[in-house]
Amino acid sequence: MDVVINGESRQVADDADLAAVLAEFGVPERGVAVAVDGAVVPRASWPGTELRPGAAIEVLTAVQGG
Secondary structure, three states: OEEEEOOEEEEOOOOOEHHHHHHHOOOOOOOEEEEEOOEEOOHHHHHHOEOOOOOEEEEEEOOOOO
8 A cells, every 4th residue: 555654655464553664664652752643653563553545644753942
């Protein structure tokens, strides 16, 4: 199925959950926040979060600056 990760269309397995998709594309498990279709998904819920075709996944990383 097709999903959109940070604005880029990606092909993933039809039965892939959020954790599998993030691992497949090298997203680290720490230091990121993830939203699916505009709703933040807690890290503990990544493995059970099913995706639908066309789901918009946003991966945000924390940036420090001064």
